[in-house]
Amino acid sequence: MIETVDLRFSYGERPVLRGVDVTASSAAVTVLLGRNGAGKSSLLKQFNGLLEPDGGYVSVGGERLTYDSDALKAVRRRVGFVFQRPGDQLVAPTVEQDVAFGPRNAADDSADEVVTRALSRVGLDGYERRLCSRLSNGERKRVALAGVLAMDPDYVVLDEPTAGLDGDGTRALVELIRGLVDEGITFVVSTHYPGFASAVGDSFVVLDDGRVAYSGRSLDGVDAEKYGLRRFGV
Template sequence: MHDVEFSVSPDEVVALVGGNGAGKSTLLEHLNATLVPDDGDLVVDGTPISEDTKAHARTEVGFVFQDADTQLVAPTVLDDVLFGLRNHGVPGEQAERRAREALATVDASHLEERIPHYLSGGEKRLVGLAGVLVLEPSVVVLDEPLAGLDPERSHLVAKRIRAIHEEGISVVLSTHDLDFAAEVADRVCVMADGTVVGDGTPREVFYDDALLAEANLHPPSAVRVAREAGLGATARPVTEADVVALLTEPGRSETVEAPPLDGSGRD
C-alpha cells in the first residue's frame, strides 16, 4: 500500500471497493492501528497514532474482521460480548447491561446463551459487531461483512449496518458487492494497485467507466439496467429502488425493456 490519502467523516458510511489484492483489507487494518504505516501519518479524532497511542485508535475505531471466528473467544455469546468490557474494567452489572444492549442493537438478544462455535456465519458476524459496539466506538470498520453469507443473512447484516449508522456511528466497509455498496454507502472509495484511485458519491463513482475499468470493476446491476433502458443519462440511478422510482414516475408512459443481467436471454 502506498501514497494513500483516506479519511472518514462523522456520520457517514464509506464503502471501499476494488479487486483482489488492491489493498482494501490492509488499509482497513490501519484504521484501528492493527497496522501502523512505515511512512506517513495516521490521525484518529485529532490524535496522531504511534506505538504509544494505539490504544486510542482501538477505542475510537472498532474492527469486525472478515473471519468472525477470530473474534469469538468465550464459551457463550454473552460472555464474548462482555470480554472487551471486562478488559476495560467495567463493573459487572454495568457490563452485563451494556452487553445486552449491544446484542439488542444488532437484533441478537436471542443468541446470548448460545455457543459461538455453533452459530451460522451471519449470526457470528452480528455477535462480532455487538462485541465492537459495546465499547462505544466512533467508527465501526467491517472487512467484507457479507462474505460467505446467503442472501437472507446478507440482508440481515446489511440491515444492522444501516441501524448502527442511524445511531450516529460512522461505518467503513470493504466489499466486492457493488450492489450492496450502492445501497448503503454515502461515499465510495476505489482502490487499485495499493492506493485509492478515486472516490465520490455512488452516482459519481458508478457512472465513471474509466475509474471502474482502472480497478477492474463492473458497475452495479441497477446502473447496467438503467443504461440499457436509457435511464442513466441524467438521473443516474444506482439502486433497484432508484430504477423503479424512475420507471413509475408520473408522466412516464413508454414501455422500457431491459435485458436480463446474466446475459443469458432468460427472464
C-alpha cells in the same frame, strides 16, 4: 472523521499502499472497493493501529495516531475492527462470554447491561447462552460486531462483511449498518461488490494497486470490470 495523508505501507519489499489519501466522514458509511490485493485490508488495519505505516499518517477525530501501547489501547476503543472471518475474532464459548470479554477486561461494572444492549443493537436479543460454535455464519458476524459495539466505539471498521452471506443476510446487514449510522457511529466498510456498496454507502473509494483510483459520492460511471469488482444484488 478518519483521515489518511500520503499513507504508504509495504510487506517487506512489496509495496501495498502507495500514497493513499482517504477521508471517512463522521456518522456516515465510507466504502472501500477493489480487487484482491488492491490494498483494502491493509488500509483498514491502519485505522486503529493494527498496522503502522512506513510513511504518511492516520488521524482519528483530528488526532494523529501514535503507536505507543497506551495510545494504541485508546484508539482501539474508539475504532472497533470486525474481521472478515468471525472465527478470527470470537474468543469465548458462549455469546454472552464473548461480547462481555472487552467490557470485563476494562473493569466495566455494567458489563451485563452492556452485553444485553449490544446484542439488542445487532438483533440477537436472548442469544446470551447460545454457543458461538452453533451459530450460523451471519449470526457469528453479528456477535463479533456486538463485541465491538460493547466497547462503545465512535468508529467501526468492517472487513468484507458480506463474505459468506446470502442475499437476505446482506440486506439485513445493510439495514443493521444504516440503523447504527443513525445512532451516530461512523463506518468504514470494504467489499468487492458495487451492489452492496451502493446500498449501504454514503461515499466510495476504489483502490487499485495500492493507490486511490476513484473517490466520490456515487459509483455511477465506475468501470467495475476494470477494477475487479463483482456483480452482486442486494
